[in-house]
Amino acid sequence: MRSETASVVDDIKQGLALLRRHLDWDQSVKRLDYLNHKSEDAALWNDPMEAQKLMRERQSLEDSITGIRALETSLEDNLGLIELGEEEGDDGVVREAEQLLKEMRAELDRRQIEALLAGEADSNDSYLEIHSGAGGTESQDWANMLLRMYTRWAERRKFKVEVMEVHDGEEAGIKSATLLIKGHNAYGWLKTESGVHRLVRISPFDSQARRHTSFSSVWVYPVIDDTIQIEINESDCRIDTYRSSGAGGQHVNTTDSAVRITHIPSGIVVQCQQERSQHKNREKAWNMLRARLYEAELKRREEAASATEATKTEIGWGHQIRSYVLQPYQLVKDLRTGVESTNPQEVLDGSVDAFMEAALAHRVHGGDETIEDVD
Structure with missing residues (x-):
């Protein structure tokens, strides 16, 4: 086996071990057995809300356990194919198995990020509000750019997007908008996007082509179902x-x-x-x-529950989470994690996953570094 392939295999084995530990494998298997047995009890549905809660937990555990077992089986199968191909001198079989192993590693990376989505409402659909800041047309145009960015992001993930409300700006852009984004883990992915987003560019609305800084805020909150009781007077x-x-x-x-x-x-x-x-x-x-x-x-x-002030997610005009600089250079920088992209257009076209993944990991592991702002 080539050293590059051996490295990929090691990454996969480590990834599988991490997923098992995160899931608390032995306890989760026992819990799934219990839930499977419980689901066969007709009396369970005497309390429909409790039954729905247990069935959601059962489905989630079953998906996680089945997914890990499928990856372990696929690893064994592809290692077997590589060994067989090398014995028979069939380079085509070896290359195909090596490619499948690389795809497995990418799948494991995705699953490790999704393993962070274990919050109470992470699996729910999500509302996303956008509000333009001070600055009139400039800020309203920026709010509209964010609306497009998140719509494109959702479409890339095959999520369904519904526009709940939109208030147009006087000349261009929007004053505010609310989206309903429907899809598994929609809230879990989006929740770290709440905060102030800053844009720096040469204004298309300025006849003197001066550099402008605009602000818009994003607020994300989960759709709740009938099993969650919220009393409102x-x-x-x-x-x-x-x-x-x-x-x-x-x-x-x-x-x-x-x-x-x-x-x-x-x-x-x-x-x-x-x-x-x-x-x-x-x-x-x-x-x-x-x-x-x-x-x-x-x-x-x-x-x-937070041990330090740094893990809190305070929202305010003084709490910018990301800067998008189009002039005098090209850079998008997350001010919490330090993650950067030198292709702002790609980000504004919906390529936001890298920022979301880093923010999720940062939030879960409680990063305590303050990232400097960019000019």
């Missing part, structure tokens, strides 16, 4: 209706179908203009408010 909320803006046709733009709900104790505001029916928009806005309150509770728990 309606007397604590103010409900406003207004005419929708943006795409949607004449009917959408000329009726007060859009709904805004303000939760007075927390200051949280949600709004929906996706549907033509005010009733449907109201229902979806309530769901969004429950999700925001749930995300706030998750954050409180995370911060309470």
Whole structure:
């Protein structure tokens, strides 16, 4: 076996060992056996909410255990093919098996990142809000660029994207938008994107072609299902209706179908203009408010359990997470992890995975370094 292939095999074996340890293999296998037995008990469905919770846990464990076993079997099979090919002098078989091993290593890298997505709501669908900062047209155009970036990212992952609301800017771009992104682990992947994003470029709106710095904020929170109970006192909320803006046709733009709900104790505001029916928009806005309150509770728990201030994910205009510099040089830099890309256009076209993966690892392992900002 060539040294390069031996190195790939070592990486795969180490990766499989890490996945087993992360899963707590022996305990997980026992737990799956118990859940399989429990699922055959008809009395389980006497409590539908508890039954759904157990069945989700069962499916998650089954997927993880089956996936690791399949990778272990594939490793053995490909090592056998390499040995057979070398014995018979069949270079084609050897090359094919070596390529499959390289693909396995990439798959293991992906699974190790996904193993970090073990939070309470990580597997859920996700809402993503974008708000332009101070700066008028410049900032609103930047907010629209972020809207496109996350839409492209979701499409690359085959996630479904629904526009819940969008408020157009006066001249260009958007003042705000809310997306509903549907897909397995959508919230887990997106949750580290909350924060302030900064753009530095030569403004296309400046007749003197001067360099401008723009800010927009991103807020991510999970969609919650019926098994998560969030109590809201309606007397604590103010409900406003207004005419929708943006795409949607004449009917959408000329009726007060859009709904805004303000939760007075927390200051949280949600709004929906996706549907033509005010009733449907109201229902979806309530769901969004429950999700925001749930995300706030998750954050409180995370911060309470945090050993250091550095692991907290405070959101504010003074807390930039990433800079996108288009002029005078080309660089996207994450200010929490130090991960960089010298191809901003690729990032703005939706290639954000490297930043998300690093931020997930940083968040889980509790990085405590402060990364310097870029000019």
